[in-house]
Amino acid sequence: xxxxxxxxxxxxxxxxxxxxxxxxxxxxxxxxxxxxxxxxxxxxxxxxxxxxxxxxxxxxxxxxxxxxxxxxxxxxxxxxxxxxxxxxxxxxxxxxxxxxxxxxxxxxxxxxxxxxxxxxxxxxxxxxxxxxxxxxxxxxxxxxxxx
Amino acid sequence: xxxxxxxxxxxxxxxxxxxxxxxxxxxxxxxxxxxxxxxxxxxxxxxxxxxxxxxxxxxxxxxxxxxxxxxxxxxxxxxxxxxxxxxxxxxxxxxxxxxxxxxxxxxxxxxxxxxxxxxxxxxxxxxxxxxxxxxxxxxxxx
Numbered sequence: 001x002x003x004x005x006x007x008x009x010x011x012x013x014x015x016x017x018x019x020x021x022x023x024x025x026x027x028x029x030x031x032x033x034x035x036x037x038x039x040x041x042x043x044x045x046x047x048x049x050x051x052x053x054x055x056x057x058x059x060x061x062x063x064x065x066x067x068x069x070x071x072x073x074x075x076x077x078x079x080x081x082x083x084x085x086x087x088x089x090x091x092x093x094x095x096x097x098x099x100x101x102x103x104x105x106x107x108x109x110x111x112x113x114x115x116x117x118x119x120x121x122x123x124x125x126x127x128x129x130x131x132x133x134x135x136x137x138x139x140x141x142x143x144x145x146x147x
Numbered sequence: 148x149x150x151x152x153x154x155x156x157x158x159x160x161x162x163x164x165x166x167x168x169x170x171x172x173x174x175x176x177x178x179x180x181x182x183x184x185x186x187x188x189x190x191x192x193x194x195x196x197x198x199x200x201x202x203x204x205x206x207x208x209x210x211x212x213x214x215x216x217x218x219x220x221x222x223x224x225x226x227x228x229x230x231x232x233x234x235x236x237x238x239x240x241x242x243x244x245x246x247x248x249x250x251x252x253x254x255x256x257x258x259x260x261x262x263x264x265x266x267x268x269x270x271x272x273x274x275x276x277x278x279x280x281x282x283x284x285x286x287x288x289x
Contacts, residue, residue, distance in 0.1 A: 035271040052267045109251050113270065116255040117262035125175075128255055129182040 002137055004079050011130045015119065016076050024118070025069030026062040028111045030055050036106050042099060068107070075138055082141040090145035101143035108135025148282075150275055155221045157272035162218045164264055165257070169215055172256045174207025179252040187245055210249075217280050225283050236287035243288065246281030253277060 004012075033040050034052045043049065046060040055061055071089065078085045093099045112131055116123045150158070165172060181188050181196055181203075194202045213231055220227035235241060254273060258265050265273075 031267050031270060034267040035274050052271075056267060112251070113254050113258050113265070116258035117265055120259045120262060123255070123259050125179045125182040128179055128252075132183040 002080070002082065008130045008133070009079060011127050012076055012079065012134060015115070015122075015127065015131070016073065018119075019069075019115070021069045021073060022062075022066045024111075024114055025065035025067070025072075027065070028107065028114045029065030029068060030058075030061050031114065032103075032107050032110045033061065035110060039103055039106065042097070042103075069111075072111075072138065075134075075141075079134075082137050083144060086138070086141035087145060090142050093142055094146040101139065101146060104139035104142045105136070108132075108139050111135060148275060148278060150221065150272075150279060153268070154272040154275055157269045158218050158221060158276045161257070161264060161269055161273060162215055165261065168260070169211040170208040172207075172253065172260065173209070173211030173214070174204040175256045176249060176253040177203050177207050177210065179255060180249050183252065184245075184248045187248060190239075190241055190245070214253075214277075214280065217283075218276070221276070224279055225286065228280065228283050232284050232287050235284045240288070241284075243281070243285040246284060247278070250274070250277035250281060 030052075033043070033049060033055050040049050043060075043064075046058060046064075048054040048058060049061075075082055075085050093101075112128065112135060115131065116128070119127075162169065178198075181191075188196055191206075194200065194206070196203060213228060216227050217224045225232070254265070254270070254277070257273065
């Protein structure tokens with residue numbers, strides 16, 4: 001059972017309230033594809049991923065990034081039931097998408113760097129610690145139904 | 148994983164822009180690592196790890212100096228960090244997984260202090276560089 005203190009929940013929700021999900025999602029996914037280029041393997045249908053500029057400007061990347069981060073928002077509304085929230089998505093990522101769960105950890109770390117660059121000094125060590133915990137748990141929940 | 152000429156150029160330029168603040172970055176990276184990954188504290192039972200610890204700041208300076216040294220000798224990181232590599236293999240024996248954790252925190256520190264510096268390209272180059280440093284420091288483990 002995951003345990004969140006009131007303070008941890010507050011650090012998550014107060015930051016999330018200020019996040020532009022579309023922009024942040026697009027940036028996180030783009031950076032994932034740029035910093036860890038082997039992750040591009042899942043996006044053959046996305047068109048031009050030939051350079052960082054192409055990736056950042058790619059509309060499919062932007063749209064998918066928004067989708068991914070919107071889903072993250074759902075998790076934040078259900079911090080006490082991440083397993084339930086991600087159960088179907090976990091099955092999907094295993095059975096249909098065939099995504100190695102390591103990629104969830106990579107995206108989580110990238111998201112942290114994106115948040116850090118947006119919130120700068122407001123992204124305190126305590127804030128980072130809670131968010132690292134969250135992305136770790138999301139990655140774990142997404143991997144849970146793998147078989 | 149190989150550092151391209153562009154990576155090397157990005158890393159040198161980044162450290163150039165960070166300049167003297169790098170010592171502070173080292174300390175803050177450690178502070179963030181201890182907060183986000185408490186298991187890393189097990190390597191510092193002899194330290195005061197409380198907020199503002201002089202020992203953590205001091206150690207941060209050492210870490211930063213090593214990164215700068217590696218960046219300044221980026222064509223031969225293994226050579227530049229050879230003694231540190233020996234130290235980590237023989238004496239410190241920090242589990243290899245932890246270098247990635249410190250690397251992540253160093254990136255976060257750069258992002259919080261200097262977001263404009265961390266374009267996607269520079270982010271990629273710095274991440275590769277930090278990986279390379281971790282690889283060198285654990286290269287002689289077995």
